[in-house]
Amino acid sequence: MLTYVTTNPGKIREAESYLPDESIDRLAYDYTEIQSDDLGPIAAHGAREAHRHAGEPVVVDDAGLFIEGLGGFPGPYSSYVENTLGVEGVWEVASELEDRRAAFRCVLAYCDGEGFAATPDPIDREDRVVAAAAGPDDDADRAALPVKLFEGYVPGTIVSPRGDGGFGYDPIFEHDGTTFAEMDTERKNAVSHRGRALAKFAEWFAQR
Template structure:
């Protein structure tokens, strides 16, 4: 029996860039009839050692605080030459209060003069329902790290993450959201929930 579409769904993020992207994706894949906005919850500290653990932690906390189904994600950038770093600390690679630019600058400095620039973006999405059921799914996008930022769209590491010669920032949101790690994870979640 299909669990979707849900009548209501809270997106468990306070990141405005991610909120716009995920809202578009959950509606495109028919996960919900209505994205619930304007609810409040305490910040959730990402203390798990895995992407799945962090996604579940956020979704569980927000579902419990709002008594609504909640969807959360956690994304890691794994760079081959750095032994899969920054990984679970992707958003905090350059420190707890780092900006997107700080993280990109540190990444590029660590890869300075390196030939192997292969990388993967991995997103795990988790949905938690107040009735107690949970589901997770993963999406992976493989690419390379550019030698310098390019493009004006997107956020985070998008200006330096290349797929087939273009960074995610050089793609329009529509194109990016067809192939991104987050889109793949939500598409996989959709497939699991409709079974």
């Protein structure tokens, strides 16, 4: 069994086609999101906390929108910014920029309370799929549970909102001429940050 931990139903919808239904539970547990300029430590910390809470193998999903012209902002602060400025507000800020290139990133962190075989997985820079055991992310976790990370990345452009599918920043994120909110789940999954991370995770999970 595997428990997919998120408060966001949109993430579950996207994860479903990668993970066999009989083997997955969903848990809307709001784990602590530590402050970091990197998604990896946030996800790793969350996975350890969620595993301690659930007592079962868990995967957590941490994602963010990184806008080039804003130095990567909102990045790990994407959730806070969506709740304060809002998606329209982010578009308004971005519309003033010359460089509206952006990327979505997603890090899946898996923790089952046990270790992993030390596999020297290569890290592909383009689609930084980190399939190596994550190191400790803070002092409290130094002697803590091993976590395995899988990262996915997709480039795009920030545009005026279009479409009503997806969730979050999808209406303002255009990839190959189409916003993520104009795509159905299958089409978004085929190119998205989460789809890429999920594909790597599902392959590893099935073979481990």
